[in-house]
Amino acid sequence: MSNLLVLPILIPLSTAVILIFCKEKIRLQRGISAVSGLLNILTALLLVSRVHTEGIQTLQMGGWMPPYGIVFVGDMFAVLLVMMASLVSFAILLYSFSSIGEKRERYYYYTFFHFLLVGVYGSFLTGDIFNLFVFFEVMLISSYALISLGGTRLQLRETSKYLLINIVSSTLFVAAVAYLYAAVGTLNMAHLSQRIAEAGQGGVLNVIAMLFLIVFSLKAGLFLFFWLPGSYSAPPFAVRALFGALLTKVGLYAIIRTFTLLFVNDTDFTQPWITWMAVATMILGGLGAVAYNDIPRILNYNVIVSVGFVIFGLAAGTPGSLNGAVFYLLHDMLAKALMFMLGGMIITAAGTERLAGMGGMIKKYPLIGWMFFILTLALVGIPPLSGFAGKLLIIRGALDAGMLALSLIGLGSSFLVLYSLIKIFRLAFWGNEPEKELPQVRLKHSSAVAACLLVLVILMGIGSEAIYTYVSQAGEVLSSPALYIESVMKE
Amino acid sequence: MELLMAVAVGILFTIGIYLILSKSLLRIVLGTSLMTHGVHLLLLTMAGLKKGAAPVLGTGADTYVDPLPQALILTSIVISFGVTAFFFVLAYRSYQVLGTDEMDSIKEEKE
Numbered sequence: 183m184s185n186l187l188v189l190p191i192l193i194p195l196s197t198a199v200i201l202i203f204c205k206e207k208i209r210l211q212r213g214i215s216a217v218s219g220l221l222n223i224l225t226a227l228l229l230v231s232r233v234h235t236e237g238i239q240t241l242q243m244g245g246w247m248p249p250y251g252i253v254f255v256g257d258m259f260a261v262l263l264v265m266m267a268s269l270v271s272f273a274i275l276l277y278s279f280s281s282i283g284e285k286r287e288r289y290y291y292y293t294f295f296h297f298l299l300v301g302v303y304g305s306f307l308t309g310d311i312f313n314l315f316v317f318f319e320v321m322l323i324s325s326y327a328l329i330s331l332g333g334t335r336l337q338l339r340e341t342s343k344y345l346l347i348n349i350v351s352s353t354l355f356v357a358a359v360a361y362l363y364a365a366v367g368t369l370n371m372a373h374l375s376q377r378i379a380e381a382g383q384g385g386v387l388n389v390i391a392m393l394f395l396i397v398f399s400l401k402a403g404l405f406l407f408f409w410l411p412g413s414y415s416a417p418p419f420a421v422r423a424l425f426g427a428l429l430t431k432v433g434l435y436a437i438i439r440t441f442t443l444l445f446v447n448d449t450d451f452t453q454p455w456i457t458w459m460a461v462a463t464m465i466l467g468g469l470g471a472v473a474y475n476d477i478p479r480i481l482n483y484n485v486i487v488s489v490g491f492v493i494f495g496l497a498a499g500t501p502g503s504l505n506g507a508v509f510y511l512l513h514d515m516l517a518k519a520l521m522f523m524l525g526g527m528i529i530t531a532a533g534t535e536r537l538a539g540m541g542g543m544i545k546k547y548p549l550i551g552w553m554f555f556i557l558t559l560a561l562v563g564i565p566p567l568s569g570f571a572g573k574l575l576i577i578r579g580a581l582d583a584g585m586l587a588l589s590l591i592g593l594g595s596s597f598l599v600l601y602s603l604i605k606i607f608r609l610a611f612w613g614n615e616p617e618k619e620l621p622q623v624r625l626k627h628s629s630a631v632a633a634c635l636l637v638l639v640i641l642m643g644i645g646s647e648a649i650y651t652y653v654s655q656a657g658e659v660l661s662s663p664a665l666y667i668e669s670v671m672k673e
Numbered sequence: 674m675e676l677l678m679a680v681a682v683g684i685l686f687t688i689g690i691y692l693i694l695s696k697s698l699l700r701i702v703l704g705t706s707l708m709t710h711g712v713h714l715l716l717l718t719m720a721g722l723k724k725g726a727a728p729v730l731g732t733g734a735d736t737y738v739d740p741l742p743q744a745l746i747l748t749s750i751v752i753s754f755g756v757t758a759f760f761f762v763l764a765y766r767s768y769q770v771l772g773t774d775e776m777d778s779i780k781e782e783k784e
Contacts (some may be wrong), residue, residue: 312745319752326759338767342698342776345760349705350693352756356712356749363742364719 184239186232187254189225190264190303193218198296208287212279215292219272222299226265233261234652238659238669240309248309248670249373255309255670258656259508263306263435266512270427270519271299273635277523278420280627281530286331286418294331298324298424305432309670311362312369314436315355318401322348325429329417340416347409351400358393365390372670375443375663383447391445391452395437395459402433403489405459411470411482419526422478426485427519434489434511438496442504442660449499457497461591463490468598476535477610480602481525484561487595488514494592495576503579505657509649510572513642517561517569520635524554527628528610533621537606542615549629551611553636558603560639562596568642571650678718685711698764698774702757709753713746 197218204210233239239256242248256264275295282291301321308314326348330341363369365386366377378387396406403410410430414422437456445452467486474480492514495507527550532540544551560567563574573596580589642649659665685707692704720742726734768774 360716360719
C-alpha cells in the first residue's frame with residue numbers, strides 16, 4: 183500500500199476544481215496552475231525513486247483487496263510516463279501563458295487542462311480495465327472541450343468528427359469490456375492476466391484481443407489515424423502540443439499494457455496484426471508528412487510516424503525492443519511537445535501556415551531556427567540526442583527477432599521524417615523573405631520555454647546510460663508479467 | 674430472456690448505426706446515444722441475467738445478483754449522458770455558426 187500513488191490524480195483534480203472559482207482572475211489562475219504543475223513534478227520524481235528502490239507500488243481503493251476493489255498500480259513503466267507527462271505538461275502550461283490568449287483563459291482553459299491531466303495520469307496508474315475506460319473518458323471529455331474552445335468555424339467542424347469517432351470507439355471499448363467480463367469474470371488487470379493464462383487464450387479471447395486492439399488503435403492513431411491530421415489542425419498550438427505529446431501516448435500505453443500483460447498466451451495470432459499495423463502506420467504517416475506543404479499537416483503526420491515506430495518495438499517483442507519502446511515513448515513525449523511549440527512560433531512569426539509564403543526567417547529569429555534544426559536531428563535519431571537510444575534499441579531488438587525487412591522500413595521512415603522536417607527548415611528559414619509586411623510578434627517567453635525543453639532533449643540523449651537503468655526496470659515488467667501480477671495479488 | 678436481450682441489443686445497434694450514417698448532425702447525436710444504450714444492455718446481458726436478492730449483507734437470501742455490471746452500467750450511463758449533452762450543445766452551436774446541421778455541407782466550407 184502506498185498512498186503516494188493517488189497524488190498525481192488528486193493534485194490536478196483539486197486544482198481544476200479550485201480554478202473554476204477564479205474565472206475572472208487570470209493571474210491567480212496562472213499562479214495556481216504553475217504551483218500545481220510543480221507539485222506534480224515533485225510527486226512524480228518521488229514516485230520514480232520509490233519504485234526504483236522498493237519495486238512496484240500498489241494502492242487498494244477503500245481497502246478492498248484485489249480482485250474485488252479498484253487497484254492503482256505504479257510500476258516503473260507507468261511512473262516514468264507520469265513523470266514525463268508532468269514535465270511536458272508543465273512546459274506546455276508555461277507556453278500557453280503567452281500564447282493561448284486571455285479569452286480562452288477566461289473560459290476555463292486551465293480547468294480543462296488540469297482535468298485532461300487527471301485522465302492522463304489516471305490511465306497510466308490504474309490497474310483495472312473498466313477504470314481505464316473511465317479515465318480515458320475523463321481525458322477525452324476534457325479534450326473535446328479544449329479542441330472546441332474558441333468556437334471558430336474550423337474548430338466546430340473538426341470537433342464534431344473527433345467527437346463522433348471517439349464516441350464510437352468508446353462504445354466498442356465498453357463492448358470489449360463486457361465480452362471480457364463474460365469470458366473470464368474479472369476486471370482487475372493482474373487477475374485478468376492470470377485467468378486468461380488459465381483459459382489458455384484462443385477462440386473468443388483472441389476476438390476480444392482484436393477488439394481492444396481496434397479500440398486503442400483508434401485512440402492512439404495506429405493505422406486507424408484518418409481522423410488525426412484534421413482534428414489536430416483545429417485548436418491553438420498549445421493545445422496541439424498537449425494532444426500530440428499526451429493523448430496518443432495514452433493510447434500507446436494502453437496497447438503496450440494490454441498486449442504485454444493480458445493477451446500474451448497466443449502471440450502467433452496477435453503479433454502479425456500488430457506488426458502490419460505498425461508498418462502500415464510508419465509508411466502512410468511518412469508519406470503523408472512528405473506530401474503536404476503546410477506546417478500543421480507535416481507535424482501531424484510526424485506524430486503518426488512515431489506511433490508506428492513505438493508499436494514496432496512492441497511487435498518485435500524482445501526484451502531489448504520493449505526497453506527501446508519505453509525509451510522512445512519517453513523521448514517522443516518531450517520531442518513532440520517541443521515540435522508543436524516551435525511550429526506554433528514559426529507560424530506566429532510568419533503569419534501564415536503555408537510554407538510557400540515563408541522564407542528568410544533565420545535573420546530575424548536565429549534562435550528558433552537552430553532549435554528547430556536540433557530538434558529535427560533529435561527526432562530523426564542522430565546520436566548525442568534523445569531519439570537515438572530508443573531507435574537503436576528497437577532496431578536491434580527487431581533484428582534479434584529476425585525482422586530485417588521491417589527494420590529497414592523503420593529506418594526508412596526516419597528518412598521521410600528527416601526530409602519533411604528539413605523541408606520546413608529550408609523553406610521557412612532560408613531563401614528570400616516574402617515581399618509582404620511581417621507581423622511584429624514577441625516570442626521571448628515562448629522561446630525560453632522551448633529552450634528549456636530542448637535542454638531536456640539534449641540531457642536525455644547525453645544521460646541515456648543513466649536513464650537506461652530506469653527504462654530497463656520498466657522493460658523487465660513488460661517482458662515478464664509475473665512481476666506485475668505478484669505485486670498486485672500478494673496482499 | 675437472454676435471447677430477447679440479444680435481439681434488443683441488435684435492434685439498438687442497427688438503429689444507432691443507421692442514424693450515425695445519416696447527414697443531419699441531430700440524427701447522429703441520437704444515433705450515438707442509442708448505440709451507447711445498446712452497449713449498456715450488452716454489458717448487462719453478458720454478465721449473466723441472474724435472479725436473486727440485492728447483494729446486501731443480512732437479508733438471508735440464497736442467491737444474490739452480481740452488483741458489478743450494474744455499477745459499470747451506472748458509470749457508463751453517466752459518462753454517455755455527459756457526452757451526449759456536450760454533443761447537443763456542439764451541434765446547436767455549429768448550426769448557429771455554420772448555418773447548417775448537415776455534415777456534407779459543413780465539409781465543403783472553406784476557412
